[in-house]
Amino acid sequence: NMVVWQDRRAESVTNRLQDKSEIFEQKTGLVLDPYFSAPKQAWIRENVTKQGVVTTSDSWLLHQLTGEFVTDVSTASRSLVTDLDTGEWDRELLSHFDLQDEKLPKILNSDEIAGVTRHFGGIMPVGGLIVDQQAALLAEKCLEVGEAKCTFGTGAFLLANTGKRAVRSSAKLAASFAWRTELETAYCFDGQVYTAASAVRWLKQMGFINAASELDIKAASHHDGIYSVPAFAGLAAPRWRPDVKASFSGITLSSEPSHFILAVLQGIAAQVAELVDLVESDMGSALKTLRVDGGLTQSAVLMQSVADLTQRTIEIYPSQHATPLGAAALARVASKSGGWIKDSVIEWAPSHVFEPKWRSEQAQEFRTAWATAADSAL
Template sequence: MPGPVLAVDQGTSGTKALVVCPERGVIGSGSAPVRPRYLPGGLVEVDPAELYGSVVEAGRRALAQAGEPVVALGLANQGETVLAWDPGTGEPLTDALVWQDRRAETVCAELAPHADELRYVTGLPLDPYFAAPKMAWIRRHLTRNGVVTTSDAWLVHRLTGAYVTDAATAGRTQLLDLDRVDWSPAALDVFGLSGEHLPQVVDAGGHFGTTTVFGGDDSSRRNGRGNGGEIPLTGLLVDQQAALLAQRVTEPGGAKCTYGTGAFLLAHTGSTPRRGTSGLVSCVAWRLGGQTSYCLDGQVYTAASAVRWLTDLGVISGAADLDPVGSAVPDAGGVTFVPALAGLAAPWWRGDLRGSLTGLGLDTTPGHLVRALCEGIAAQVVELADAAAADLGAPLTALRVDGGLTRSTLLMQTQADLLQLPVEVAELPDATALGVAAVARLGLDPSLTIDEALPARRPAAVYEPRISAGEAAERLAGFRAAVATLLDRAPV
């Protein structure tokens, strides 16, 4: 089997890179921070140069730690983050509007009469979370110049000069025909984007160009030593679908949840799209060898970002405090936290809502707040799992999980308790990078099967429910009542 591959996961708050060897596993890793700007009115933006710089820095650090050449590069991306840029020079023309950004609500309100049509064609509800409303907003308010795309197309162009996006990322725009897996003229027309020069939609694995940006000095680049030389880019996949692949959810019925900046539950639905009625998104999981797999997708907008919010308030000093602080009390003490700090996503799709914190008293401690936050995140994931089961027509039997917050025993046990199912934690939290490493390997060697390209899956831990179904239902009822109060109070 060919040698190691460099897998780069460009995320919201940072970029993680792994050098993955098929025999020895992860032999090098590197990371670099990204600092989005959270502005009043639900605006979230980031300097594109910071995105690109973090990719180069993380990749170089991983290669330096590995100390040996790689045979291919895979790149995962945030999905719905967009910017305008000059295709001639590669220079950004705007800041990047991050997936959490809500400024395109005005576009969505104007296009509300087309919501049902868009949902049927693209599988996605009309919401500023997706790329097309942001792209239309940029064209209306910032610039008509250059091209406007998701961040992956710009990063790939900077790395290789190619102008492509993988089918799953294209599916996050609300411009992709879900059945044909190509740009939809009808959707483009609705958003006023018919004249745009969009990137070519490609498989997740293939030869997309080469890059030398991860190399060290000229000598190392020529000889292919250490920091890489000329590396072919052979893998592209949006982040959550890459994690779904890494968790080996490759057949209908399985589901995974990634706990990162947000929490994202995906359930595989097979070779045809399933347009459910429970509020989940129907989208492309990946296209490999010209064959498309589909999935259902549900989102919790704030998970680690809610932990950061609690940290910024001084309640805890960081995510590592979740377990010791939360374990200082036996329960949430009657506190209910709906952490809709960037709105409620699936299955409600009310991005205009704000979070709520109720049941506070003079006896409320930081531990109660931490437990209430963990319950609030976990309860939203239960809503997504229930919606997936309804659309699939069968209950889930377990949930495979990954991401940085899976290090919290308190959160994972709370998830198992409220879900009333086993929660299987991935051995490595960096499932997205491992998934894009697999598609890079498939792009390099199409004779491989998906199973051969993926690393062996060994759960690091399995959390079983420790409370009764009745107690879980009672705690969920309290959360749902708090959500209902928010829905009743907010204007539609």
């Protein structure tokens, strides 16, 4: 049994700690929200079991492979109980969740060997430890300050490299370790769209499409005044409202299924555009391009909407497997007992590039109308 990241049951835990929210933000760089792992761990202890060890899936898998109980600093920094400056567990924050007596994994650098496994024949070292979105950031070679990517999976996650020192976001983005190796450390800002492919799955369940491959075929060419706030699991930055429900506005008797499909895709793109604005505001510089990966990058309608609403060039990563390729790059560093990350990341060229087709005035008009719809959903 596993509690996934979209599960909101730990809201009961975070609600009672709201008076401590500023402490969490300053120490961890994260917003106090059930999205992260420590509230889920506390909820399991309160409502499910006091037995055994409750941990994240990476630690469980590494234990099955090697017998060790470890995690890496990028994964730990997504917990709400790790100090962003030191990369160590914070005893005060653990006590707020009543987790101070829990057995916790040892935090390793991303290029450390976690242990050895015999599961694949012979003795094999296990290394290349990094949380999934940061792995994609690495694979897409966002190695310099201000370089950013967005992964379109179950949700959509925009990450931007913020450099060697920890900084906190003034726009309520999440701040985390991107990676830490023997030779280098990188931090990142992270903005989330909670439902992307999961919103497409809803379109399928409702009978608007039979499969995601039909999105571009069945989407309308114009939204016809329909705006969607696809907040099927709430809204993240900058609103952080897990209680918000999805909504459609502007529906008339002439509205067709194709308009709903386009509205959902444009609603996802509008949230990504908001995140781009927040990143640029925090960093004080504009993103010239946005690199993207994930299954939904196969939808040209969605990618064009992202280009139009962000008014940025969109570069499609040529593989749907950016996350494992990022981990593989770190495994190379680990296997060589050190080295620079840039020498281990595979060179790549975009499989497709989308340039904005909308005028900036048209994009702003749409985004203003969408923001009004989002405010109404609140």
